[in-house]
Amino acid sequence: MITPKVPPSTPRAGSVGRVETRYLDLPGPVRLDCGRTLHPVRVAYETYGTLSPARDNVILVCHALSGDAHAAGLSTAPVPDSTRDGFGAEDRDGTAGKGLGWWDGMIGPGKAFDTDRFFVVSTNLLGGCRGTTGPSSTDPATGEPYGSDFPVITVADMVRTERAFLSVLGIERLAAVAGGSLGGMQALQWAVLFPDQVDSIVVIASTHALHPQGVAWNAIARNAIMDDPAWQGGDYYGTGRAPLAGMGVARMVGHVTYLSAPALDDRFGRRLQFADDVRYTITEPEFEIESYLRHQADSFVKRFDPNTYLFTSRALTYFDLARQHGGGSLERALEGVAARTLLIAFSSDWLYPPSASKEVEDALRALGKPVEFQVIEAPYGHDCFLLEEARQTPIIRRFLAEGGAGG
Amino acid sequence: MITPKVPPSTPRAGSVGRVETRYLDLPGPVRLDCGRTLHPVRVAYETYGTLSPARDNVILVCHALSGDAHAAGLSTAPVPDSTRDGFGAEDRDGTAGKGLGWWDGMIGPGKAFDTDRFFVVSTNLLGGCRGTTGPSSTDPATGEPYGSDFPVITVADMVRTERAFLSVLGIERLAAVAGGSLGGMQALQWAVLFPDQVDSIVVIASTHALHPQGVAWNAIARNAIMDDPAWQGGDYYGTGRAPLAGMGVARMVGHVTYLSAPALDDRFGRRLQFADDVRYTITEPEFEIESYLRHQADSFVKRFDPNTYLFTSRALTYFDLARQHGGGSLERALEGVAARTLLIAFSSDWLYPPSASKEVEDALRALGKPVEFQVIEAPYGHDCFLLEEARQTPIIRRFLAEGGAGG
The missing domain is CATH 1.10.1740.110 (Rna Polymerase Sigma Factor; Chain: A)
Structure with a gap:
């Protein structure tokens, strides 16, 4: 047996090092698909790497259902936000946001999302329970947590919140938006909602519309x-x-x-x-x-x-680019997309199967848009997007390098 | 639009006609795998067709998790057993056991299990809630329903109960035991437990041991x-x-x-x-x-x-012929089988996939036992065993005819 030279909690080589989740209050309300507006909205976020003077090296990383803003590096501080008291803090283990980030193998110096080149931004999504405004946040109208009165949100609402948040940081263009699963839905939604602000998207183990069994x-x-x-x-x-x-x-x-x-x-x-x-x-x-x-x-x-589980799960079942943006046609929904698109799927993923990514590829290709689709043969199902870091890394690095940003 | 000439509740051509569930109390206790004994045990059953003078034309049909003794024909009487009061009869719709039997398309004159030739017996399984003793039955020791004190039963316990029940009817040999899903497990268990009493088994959409995802x-x-x-x-x-x-x-x-x-x-x-x-x-x-x-x-x-759901679900996850009878070897578990075996699986069934039946086929073939395995290409998943009656019928009729019984 080989004795490891470093304890498991020490950051691996290529780590972004110690990080801390920060919080930002948006200056204005967020308008939602359901017709309501949400205000105030706080966003929990982390950043890794250095913003270039031209502000052209930003990658937004979007998390899946159970993730948070702590995507990379080693955090020692638990998330200190208001949501931690809302539903029985005694039931929680105090480790929220601690330890290595959920995509630490993918974000860092020399990694897929290379912090020597890119300024990587990660936020907790709207409706979350890890620092960003969600159902456990205080409703200013009542002084109580929203609970059942939290508005039913959509993936587009999450993306609009991310857009407003980045504007506060002075970021108007993104070299890439990347994410797996629900995070990949956000990347697709970015390319559709803000076509002139996204150079590329990396959509991993995701879909343009969850299939009925997933619903x-x-x-x-x-x-x-x-x-x-x-x-x-x-x-x-x-x-x-x-x-x-x-x-x-x-x-x-x-x-x-x-x-x-x-x-x-x-x-x-x-x-x-x-x-x-x-x-x-x-x-x-x-x-x-x-x-x-x-x-x-x-x-x-x-x-x-x-409650965050409920609202987030509902948002990801609603997500349907063809219905929402194409009158039922995926091709029409994607007509305005200007971003270069990288799709990655895993052969054993039956929740977000390769066939779903293939439909996106086919639609973009029919429109003459730049798109690359890679299916990785791997046995672990949907979780591959979190596990198969080594095999995703060269694909993503090459794709991002071809974009020319962050050089 | 074509107006149907008969109302939907009228038995189809080839029906066994009007039937009624009957009840029989076993004379002795049933010894269970867990070490306990159960007494008294009542069995709900129906029969279709005529018992031959030689008593050599009996087919036992075993149901799956949510079935009951009413497998064929048209019943007008709700199940009047004691279990119906136990857990809130006000919540039940009074249709239990009414209408056409759950396998009516398969049992009747000229059907797969041909009542012109065979005497078909169907029972509600041990632990059931449709007339056979189960957790909602009265525990004689307390005068109250068993509830949490009902013994944890196995598929073998179900089969021993069926064996004891048939003995009361004077039936010592079976031309066939047939069933789908958990019913197929019972058929396999019959062939292993009582090899000299079973001429053939028809095992549909079933397995020798549920795979881990099913567990x-x-x-x-x-x-x-x-x-x-x-x-x-x-x-x-x-x-x-x-x-x-x-x-x-x-x-x-x-x-x-x-x-x-x-x-x-x-x-x-x-x-x-x-x-x-x-x-x-x-x-x-x-x-x-x-x-x-x-x-x-x-x-x-x-x-x-x-509670019947719990106990039955537990029994079907426990079922594991190799572990229970072969010291881990399926081949050894099946060594004593004398019955001719027909295995049917459906291409789209991912809960009881064809690969599971294939393992049974391979083991029997390696032992030189007579076995036939048919995979039916059909899109409806595990439910095919209830839906694909027309395509199962010729396979089963031919297989039973080759057995020569019931002629």
């Missing part, structure tokens, strides 16, 4: 949360109860859809928890996979707000 | 039920509350796994419930598939006992 999984997850009596119609903040059981079930559903069946075979098989026989129990886990799912659920509910 | 789905479903506060540790009978919300979520999970993603695309797509735009709601269904799932859940909870 079903999300509906089941939301039902599990809303059916939990502790949800209380969404107004559980400050009651000492939160729909953690329901969100645990939601997380289990999500978790299985993020992995592939062969990956579960490889990792768990049908191995039992104890010895070589069952114990004849309904209430206790018997199989390793049962125990693993319960553990995943338990740790997730300590760090995530169920 | 995960079942664990999620059970967690959804047990996390519902109305479950009350399993002792909800007579309290006026039952974990119907949790079982609704469980049913939704099950339902999506029973269908294929392409089938959901075809049937629902991303069609919205109302007009051509979303209504910005978290609590109401927006997509047709969301509404469909909720409807499926609502109607299921009116007719099914959550």
Whole structure:
């Protein structure tokens, strides 16, 4: 056995080093698709690398359902925002935002999103529970958390918030917008909403519209949360109860859809928890996979707000470029896109399958737009976008280098 | 539009006609794998066709998780058993056991299981809620429903109960045992436990051991039920509350796994419930598939006992012929099988995929046992075993004819 020379919590070579999440209050309201406006809006963010004098080397990184602004580097401070008190801080483990960022393998000196060249910005999305305004934030009209009165948001609303936030930083153009899953939806939405402000997009394990089975999984997850009596119609903040059981079930559903069946075979098989026989129990886990799912659920509910899960899940099922921007035609929706597009998908991803990215590729190609589509053969399902860093890196580095920015 | 000449509730040509579920109390206790015994045990059953004087034309049909003894023909009487009062009869719709049987397209004169030749017997499985003893039945030790004290049962326990039941009817040999999904597990278990009493088995959309992803789905479903506060540790009978919300979520999970993603695309797509735009709601269904799932859940909870779901789901995850009978080797587990085996699987079934049946085929073939394996190309997923009657029929008829019984 080889003894590692550095403890696991030390940043790897190429790390952006120690970071801290910061917070910025937008000067104006955000207009939402539902017709309402939201004000004030606070945005949690981190930045890595150095902004060029010409401000032309900015990459915006967008996170998926359960992520946050802490995408890279090592953070030692927990997120100190108001949302941490809203739904029972005693249930949370205090590690939110701590440790290595969720995409640390992809962001840093010499990495896919190379901070020697680019100024990388990462924000917590609108509706979040990690510093950006969301359902657990205080509604200025009542002085109480929004809860059930938080507006139903869309991916476009998230993008408009990111746009307003970057303007405060004095950033008007983006060399790239990048993200996986819901983050990839935001990248696509950026290219459609602000075509003259985005040089390129990197859309990983994502889609222009979630397929019906994915819509079903999300509906089941939301039902599990809303059916939990502790949800209380969404107004559980400050009651000492939160729909953690329901969100645990939601997380289990999500978790299985993020992995592939062969990956579960490889990792768990049908191995039992104890010895070589069952114990004849309904209430206790018997199989390793049962125990693993319960553990995943338990740790997730300590760090995530169920209402944020609901609103974010709803936003990603609504997302549908063809319906929203093309009168049903994806090609028409993408007509105005000016960004160079890189699509990456993973062969075993059945939640955001390669076929969905292929549809985006086909539409862009039919329009004569610059597009590249890479399918990576990998066995871990949707989670590949977080795991397969080494194989994504050369593809993304080359794609970004061809853009010429950040040189 | 063509006006049908017969109302939809009229039996089709080839029907076994009007039937009624009957009930039989076993004379002795059933010994269970967990070490406990169960007594008394009542079995709900139906029969179709005529028992031959030699008693050599009997086919036992075994149902899946949510089925019952009413497999064929038209029933007008609701199931009048004691279980119907246990968990809130006010929540049930009184249609249990009514209408056409769940496999009516497969059982009848000239059908796959031809009642002109065979005497077909169908029972509600042990642990059920449709007439056979289960968790909602009265525990003689307390005079109350078993609830949480019902023993954790196995597929082998179900089969031993069926064996004891058939003995009361004077039936010692079976021309065939047939079933889909959990019903197919029972057929396999029959061939292993009682090799000299089974001439053939018909195992449809089933497996010798559920794969880890299937174990995960079942664990999620059970967690959804047990996390519902109305479950009350399993002792909800007579309290006026039952974990119907949790079982609704469980049913939704099950339902999506029973269908294929392409089938959901075809049937629902991303069609919205109302007009051509979303209504910005978290609590109401927006997509047709969301509404469909909720409807499926609502109607299921009116007719099914959550505890039966738990115990049956646990039994089907435990089922593992190699572990239970072969010291880890499927081939060794099947060494004693004497029955001719027909395996049928469906190309789009990802819950009980063809690969699982192939493993059974390979093991039997390696042992030199007579086995036939047919994969039917069909798009509807696991539910094909209930839907693809026309294509299963000639395969099963030929297979049974080759057996020579029931002539």
